[in-house]
Amino acid sequence: MSRGSSVGRIRARNQRRILEAAEKEFDRHGFGGARMQRIADRAGLPKANIHYYFRNKLALYRAVLDGVVAMWNEAFDRISADDDPAEALAAYIRAKMDYSRTRPAAARIFTGEIMRGAPHLKDYLRGDLRNWFGERTEVIQHWVDSGRMDAVDPHHLVFLIWSATQHYADYDAQISALYGKAKLTRADYDAAADSLVKIILKGCGLEPK
Amino acid sequence: MSRGSSVGRIRARNQRRILEAAEKEFDRHGFGGARMQRIADRAGLPKANIHYYFRNKLALYRAVLDGVVAMWNEAFDRISADDDPAEALAAYIRAKMDYSRTRPAAARIFTGEIMRGAPHLKDYLRGDLRNWFGERTEVIQHWVDSGRMDAVDPHHLVFLIWSATQHYADYDAQISALYGKAKLTRADYDAAADSLVKIILKGCGLEPK
DNA sequence: GTCTATAGTTAGATAGAC
DNA sequence: GTCTATCTAACTATAGAC
Numbered sequence: 503m504s505r506g507s508s509v510g511r512i513r514a515r516n517q518r519r520i521l522e523a524a525e526k527e528f529d530r531h532g533f534g535g536a537r538m539q540r541i542a543d544r545a546g547l548p549k550a551n552i553h554y555y556f557r558n559k560l561a562l563y564r565a566v567l568d569g570v571v572a573m574w575n576e577a578f579d580r581i582s583a584d585d586d587p588a589e590a591l592a593a594y595i596r597a598k599m600d601y602s603r604t605r606p607a608a609a610r611i612f613t614g615e616i617m618r619g620a621p622h623l624k625d626y627l628r629g630d631l632r633n634w635f636g637e638r639t640e641v642i643q644h645w646v647d648s649g650r651m652d653a654v655d656p657h658h659l660v661f662l663i664w665s666a667t668q669h670y671a672d673y674d675a676q677i678s679a680l681y682g683k684a685k686l687t688r689a690d691y692d693a694a695a696d697s698l699v700k701i702i703l704k705g706c707g708l709e710p711k
Numbered sequence: 712m713s714r715g716s717s718v719g720r721i722r723a724r725n726q727r728r729i730l731e732a733a734e735k736e737f738d739r740h741g742f743g744g745a746r747m748q749r750i751a752d753r754a755g756l757p758k759a760n761i762h763y764y765f766r767n768k769l770a771l772y773r774a775v776l777d778g779v780v781a782m783w784n785e786a787f788d789r790i791s792a793d794d795d796p797a798e799a800l801a802a803y804i805r806a807k808m809d810y811s812r813t814r815p816a817a818a819r820i821f822t823g824e825i826m827r828g829a830p831h832l833k834d835y836l837r838g839d840l841r842n843w844f845g846e847r848t849e850v851i852q853h854w855v856d857s858g859r860m861d862a863v864d865p866h867h868l869v870f871l872i873w874s875a876t877q878h879y880a881d882y883d884a885q886i887s888a889l890y891g892k893a894k895l896t897r898a899d900y901d902a903a904a905d906s907l908v909k910i911i912l913k914g915c916g917l918e919p920k
Numbered sequence: 921g922t923c924t925a926t927a928g929t930t931a932g933a934t935a936g937a938c
Numbered sequence: 939g940t941c942t943a944t945c946t947a948a949c950t951a952t953a954g955a956c
Contacts, residue, residue: 512939530827534744538932548941553933610826613881617819618739620884627888635889652913658906661886662875669874672822672881675829677870679836680844697867704861705914721921747950757923762951 517555519545524566529607532614533563564622567615570608571626577601578634587645588708591663592699598667599695603688609671635660652707659706666698726764728754733775738816741823742772773831776824779817780835786810787843796854797917801908804872808904811880812897818880844869861916868915875907 523544527536538559542549556562577597581590602609615623635657642656670677670691678684703710732753736745747768751758765771786806790799811818824832844866851865879886879900887893912919 516939532741532743532823532827534741536743537930549932550934550941551939554939554941557933559932614741614823614826616885617823617881618741620888624888627885628891631885632889632891654910655902655906657889658903659910661878661882661903662907662910665874665878665882666871669870669877672826673870673874676825676836676840679829679833680841680866682837682841693864694867694870697864698871701863701868701871701914702910703914704916705910705912707913725921746948748948758950759923759925759952760921763921763923766951768950 513555516545516547516551520547520552520555520562521566521569524562525569525607525611528563528566528614529610533559533618536563566611567622570612571623573601573605573608574612575630578631578638581638581641583641583644587642587651587706588703588710591703591706591708592710595663595667595699595702596695598663599670599691599698602667602669602671603686603691606671606674609668613668613672652705654706659702662702663698666702667695670694722764725754725756725760729756729761729764729771730775730778733771734778734816734820737772737775737823738819742768742827745772775820776831779821780832782810782814782817783821784839787840787847790847790850792850792853796851796860796915797912797919800872800912800915800917801919804876804908804911805904807872807876808879808900808907811876811878812895812900815880815883818877822877822881861914863915868911871911872907875911876904879903 520541523541524536526544527541531537536559538552539549541562542552545552552562556565581594615621620627639656639660642651642654642659645651646653646656670686674686678686681690700710729750732750733745735753736750740746745768747761748758750771751761754761761771765774790803824830829836848865848869851860851863851868854860855862855865879895883895887895890899909919
């Protein structure tokens with residue numbers, strides 16, 4: 503083997519730096535507005551190196567998107583039929599809000615891709631996500647049918663949770679402007695999550711947890 | 712006067728065509744990904760004419776954005792203290808949902824601008840929108856204080872309504888993929904609005920209207 | 921007011937020395 | 939594996955005839 507471990511380490515480190523820089527750039531400017539030069543500058547590497555590690559701009563974008571989707575899938579491993587509805591929904595709302603707080607750039611890149619018609623996420627939406635969506639809305643329907651919560655439409659309930667939590671990442675700039683502060687604090691996000699849990703759970707006929 | 716009425720009519724018609732084409736293009740590709748040539752093709756005019764009516768790409772984008780903001784302001788003229796809380800909130804939710812259904816491209820352009828940090832909407836956010844936000848959240852607070860609804864945080868309630876309704880425009884592609892249909896119907900939007908009204912009003916301790 | 925032709929610039933991508 | 943220099947394509951913008 504000609505690849506020593508130190509070489510692999512450099513490769514791993516550079517790839518990570520490039521992906522981090524690319525996430526910021528794609529978040530801030532979108533795919534069309536992103537500049538390979540700025541990504542290189544931010545990563546502290548010459549532009550040609552970006553092309554050494556990633557064939558072209560699209561390949562780099564897809565690599566960033568893969569990371570975002572991996573994060574998304576992680577957040578989805580929740581809500582099972584045995585759970586208490588109020589506890590499960592509250593935990594899911596708080597988990598999604600945590601992503602908006604800790605990974606806002608990744609969350610916005612996902613929204614941006616969907617808004618453009620999801621040209622690079624069609625398979626994901628029709629595959630993994632659709633399976634997850636079908637299974638979890640069935641669980642909610644089961645809760646409804648067994649009288650453990652009000653008869654709300656499970657699909658729209660999931661959309662409500664997704665949109666309300668995602669909003670704090672996507673509309674960060676608007677919320678900050680309305681609050682007259684440069685950045686939201688941890689306490690702001692916690693208060694937002696508390697409000698959402700309170701309204702949504704009660705709206706489904708559940709006791710807040 | 713050297714400008715006859717027919718000349719003004721051509722100008723108005725061409726500007727309208729360009730703005731319509733530009734809205735579609737900026738929606739689909741974002742500012743950075745938008746191409747003046749495609750806008751010209753869609754408008755049925757030679758590219759040079761686009762530059763005749765709009766100095767440059769940014770000026771065209773801002774003209775599109777102005778139209779979007781005008782639409783937004785219109786939707787804001789609702790909710791006053793004398794209103795019945797349940798009726799006012801339900802009407803506002805349905806009005807916002809109507810915008811997501813009838814002007815999805817405009818709605819997405821607004822989200823896209825906010826997501827990039829709102830570089831061209833800073834004044835609007837800190838001016839008109841902030842005033843509106845302050846006044847209307849005061850109305851909601853008044854409803855809370857007079858015991859007409861539960862003690863929910865008015866700010867987060869407004870964000871919830873904004874995000875939940877906006878979602879059906881921004882995430883149109885995802886929702887369609889999950890439903891396995893190419894396009895949402897009028898009935899889909901009505902069902903979505905009904906679900907939102909039901910959950911949000913009950914979540915605020917109000918009787919559905 | 922319209923449109924063809926093109927100028928001027930930028931950015932993605934690569935060749936080739938180290 | 940790294941980096942400078944450069945190629946090539948694409949795009950915004952404009953000049954100037956009609």
